[in-house]
Amino acid sequence: MVSFDFSSEHAAFADTLKTFAARELLPHYRDRSASMEFPFEAFKQLGDLGVLGIGLPEEFGGTGEEDPVLLGLATEVLAAGDVNIASAPVQIGLVGSQFLHCDRAVQERYLPPLIRGEETVAIALTEPGSGSDASALRTSATKVDGGWRLSGEKTAISWAMNATATLVYARTPGTTRSQGISCFVVPMDSEGVSAHHMLGMGCLPLGWGSIHFDDVFIPEDHLVGEEGRGFHTVMNHFDFSRAALGLLCLGAAQQSLNEAVQYAKDRQTFGKPLTEYQGVSFLIAEHTTMLEAARWICYRALWLRATGQPHTALASMGKWWPPQVAKNAIEAAMRIHGNLGYAAEFPLQQRYRDVTAYLIADGTAEIQKRIIAGDVFRRGTVSL
Numbered sequence: 001m002v003s004f005d006f007s008s009e010h011a012a013f014a015d016t017l018k019t020f021a022a023r024e025l026l027p028h029y030r031d032r033s034a035s036m037e038f039p040f041e042a043f044k045q046l047g048d049l050g051v052l053g054i055g056l057p058e059e060f061g062g063t064g065e066e067d068p069v070l071l072g073l074a075t076e077v078l079a080a081g082d083v084n085i086a087s088a089p090v091q092i093g094l095v096g097s098q099f100l101h102c103d104r105a106v107q108e109r110y111l112p113p114l115i116r117g118e119e120t121v122a123i124a125l126t127e128p129g130s131g132s133d134a135s136a137l138r139t140s141a142t143k144v145d146g147g148w149r150l151s152g153e154k155t156a157i158s159w160a161m162n163a164t165a166t167l168v169y170a171r172t173p174g175t176t177r178s179q180g181i182s183c184f185v186v187p188m189d190s191e192g193v194s195a196h197h198m199l200g201m202g203c204l205p206l207g208w209g210s211i212h213f214d215d216v217f218i219p220e221d222h223l224v225g226e227e228g229r230g231f232h233t234v235m236n237h238f239d240f241s242r243a244a245l246g247l248l249c250l251g252a253a254q255q256s257l258n259e260a261v262q263y264a265k266d267r268q269t270f271g272k273p274l275t276e277y278q279g280v281s282f283l284i285a286e287h288t289t290m291l292e293a294a295r296w297i298c299y300r301a302l303w304l305r306a307t308g309q310p311h312t313a314l315a316s317m318g319k320w321w322p323p324q325v326a327k328n329a330i331e332a333a334m335r336i337h338g339n340l341g342y343a344a345e346f347p348l349q350q351r352y353r354d355v356t357a358y359l360i361a362d363g364t365a366e367i368q369k370r371i372i373a374g375d376v377f378r379r380g381t382v383s384l
C-alpha cells in the first residue's frame with residue numbers, strides 16, 4: 001500500500017513551525033526583507049526550535065541522522081513566513097554535512113554555534129569565470145609548511161557579509177576539472193580575506209557578496225575531507241538539498257495563493273466577489289494544481305534519498321520546475337490583488353523577488369535538465 005502521509009513526528013514538528021512562521025515570521029517578513037541587516041534574532045529562534053540541526057550529530061545539538069523529508073517539510077513551512085529565513089536549514093544542512101568530514105576540533109568550533117543560530121558559514125564555490133561549470137574554478141590552494149596558501153576570487157556568495165567562516169573550494173595548481181579540487185574552512189577574519197557586498201533584486205538580508213583571498217594561510221587541520229576530493233564531497237549533499245529549495249519556493253507560492261483566495265472572497269467588482277468570476281477562480285485552480293504536482297516531485301526525491309534509492313534526477317526536477325511554477329503562482333496572486341499586488345507594503349512583490357533567486361542559485365534550470373537528461377539516457381527511465 002502506498003502512503004502519502006508524513007509520520008506523526010514530522011507532522012507535529014511541521015505544526016509547530018507553521019505556528020511560528022505565521023506568528024513570528026510573516027508579520028515582519030516585508031520589513032526584514034527590505035533591510036540589509038542579517039536576521040540573527042530569527043536564526044536564534046530557529047536554533048531554539050531545533051530546525052538548524054536537521055540531520056546533524058546530536059552531540060553538537062542536531063537531530064541526529066540525515067532526515068531529508070523533514071528538511072524539506074521544515075523549509076516549505078517556514079517559507080510561508082519568510083523566504084530568506086527559510087533557506088537557513090538547507091544552507092546549514094549543506095555546510096554541516098561538509099563539517100562531518102573535518103577534524104574534531106574544527107567541528108567543535110563551528111557546528112554548535114551554527115546549529116544554535118548564533119553564527120553562519122558561507123559556501124564559496126562560484127567564481128567570476130565559473131558558475132554552472134563549477135569544476136572549472138581557478139582559486140588556487142598551494143601546499144606550504146603546516147597548511148596551504150589560498151588565492152582567488154569567489155562571487156555571488158550568500159551570507160558572505162555575515163559569515164564567521166566560509167567553505168572555499170580551491171584547486172592544487174596544475175590540476176584540471178574536478179581533479180585536484182579541495183575544500184577548506186576559511187575563517188573570515190584570516191589575514192588576506194575581504195568581502196564586498198553585491199546588491200540583488202531580492203534576498204537582501206542574506207548578505208550576498210564576493211570574497212577575495214589574497215595569499216591566505218590556512219592551517220592543515222582546516223582541510224575538509226580528503227585532499228583533491230572536495231568537489232565530490234559537496235556534490236553528494238547538493239543533489240538532494242535541491243528538492244528542499246524547490247519546496248521553499250512552493251511554500252512561499254502557496255502562502256501567496258492563500259492570500260489571493262482570501263482577497264478574492266473579500267473583494268467585490270461589478271456587485272459580486274471575485275470568486276464568482278472564472279477568470280479568477282480558474283487561475284486559482286490552475287496554480288493550485290501546479291503547486292501540488294511540484295510538491296510531490298520534491299517530496300518523492302527526498303523520500304528516495306531517505307530510503308537509499310537513486311534520487312539525483314528527481315531532485316533536479318525539484319529544483320528546475322518548482323521555482324518556475326512558484327514564480328508563476330505568485331505572479332497570479334499579485335494580479336488577483338490588483339494594484340495591491342504591486343504595492344511595496346504587501347509581501348507578494350517581495351516573495352516574487354526572493355523566489356526568483358532560486359531560478360539561478362544552486363544551479364540553473366538548464367543545468368538541472370542536463371542532469372535529468374543524462375540520467376534518462378543512462379538508465380532509460382527515472383521511475384523505479
Ligand SMILES: Cc1cc2nc3c(=O)[nH]c(=O)nc-3n(C[C@H](O)[C@H](O)[C@H](O)COP(=O)(O)OP(=O)(O)OC[C@H]3O[C@@H](n4cnc5c(N)ncnc54)[C@H](O)[C@@H]3O)c2cc1C
Pocket residue numbers: 122123124125126130131132133155156157158159200203208357358360361362363364365366367
Ligand atoms: C541569489 C543567489 C545566491 C547564490 N549563492 C551562492 C552561494 O552561496 N555560493 C556559491 O558558490 N554560489 C552562489 N550563487 C551562484 C550560483 O550558484 C550561480 O550563479 C549559478 O550556478 C550559475 O552560474 P553563473 O551565474 O556563472 O552562470 P553561467 O554558468 O555563466 O550560466 C549563464 C547562463 O547559461 C546557461 N548555461 C550554462 N551552461 C549551460 C549548458 N551547458 N547548457 C545550457 N545552458 C547553459 C545557464 O543556465 C545560464 O542561464 C548564488 C546565485 C544567486 C543568484
